[in-house]
Amino acid sequence: MTLQTVGVEHGYGDETILENVSLAVPPGEVVAIIGPSGVGKTTLLRLLALFEPPRDGSLEYGGTDVWRASAQRRLECRRRIGMVFQEASLFDASVRRNAEYGLHVRRSWADRLRREVADLVGLRNGTSDAMEALETVGLEDKLEQHAGSLSGGEAQRVAFARALAYDPDFLLLDEPTSDLDPRNTAVIENAVREAGDRGIGVAIATHDMNQARRIADQVAVILGDGIIEVGETDRIFEDPEDDRTQQFIDGELIY
Structure with a gap:
């Protein structure tokens, strides 16, 4: 099951930010989206997250044009997509409560009740979904610590x-390590690779070329108002097809 944009155009007001953009995020693969600031990387992630419909083109989830589907189907798809922004926005609660939040809001009431019972058992054994997610990022020892600290x-x-924690089909990450030190960056990069190994499709917007080379299976290059090239990571960095890709990688100011 793939999440993808097909011939998407989008913008705000009279400004067009993305034009004829097609990008697929396959299950179990990490796709890095690189490009200068202001070219639409965040806008593309927001479209993939189903925050808003594109002006033109389609957003497909498992072959379904989501914005032409029923509201119920769209909600089901949205619940299977997670997004992490550049700046963390946590609730005024413990680490545990923050990690569990998605489990409560993204499932039906009946499923929530079943999961609550299962989580109670799991927490006693240290194996709940939230615990596993916190273990993935190395914070299982801070369960009851207040997020504000x-x-x-x-x-x-x-x-x-x-x-x-809620085991999404897709994770969308918008510059998640841009303000982090090397240790925290490494933890999140390891977690991204682990998510891919679990079959989760990941799209990550990043300014860090080295990060893209370390963790991505594929790289999409956005310049101007669209994607100029998509391919396997090694090929994009070592033998790009578009001269502009090489110029961007080399740091030449072509935009």
């Missing part, structure tokens, strides 16, 4: 765990 890097790791 965390460092910026720890808060971002909790935000990642919150998106991961």
Whole structure:
């Protein structure tokens, strides 16, 4: 099951930000989206997250044009997509409560009740979904610590765990490590790779070329108002088809 944009155009007011953009996020793969600031990386992630419909083109989830489907089907798809923003936004609660939040809001009432019972058992054994997600980001020892007392890097790791805890089909990450130190960056990069290994499709917008090379299976390059090239990571960085890709990678100011 793939999440993808097909010939998408989008913008705000009279400004067109994306034009004829097609990008697929396959299950179990990490797709890095690179490009200069202001070219639409965040806008593309918002469209993939089903926050808003595109002006033109389609957003497909498992072959279904989501914005032409029923509201119920659209909600079901949205519940299977997690997003982590550049700045963590945590609730005034414990680390555990923050990590569990998605489990409560993204499931039906009947499923929530079943999961509550299962989680109670799981928490006693240290095997709940939230616990597993916190273990993935190395914060299982901070379960009852208040989120407000965390460092910026720890808060971002909790935000990642919150998106991961309900086992989404897709994770969308918008510059999740841009303000983090090397240790916290490494933890999140490891968690991204683990998510891919679990079969979760991941799209990550990043300015860090080295990060894209470390964690991505595929790289999409956005310049101007669209994607100029998509391909396997090694090929994009070592033998790009578009001269503009090489110029961007080399740091030449072509935009």
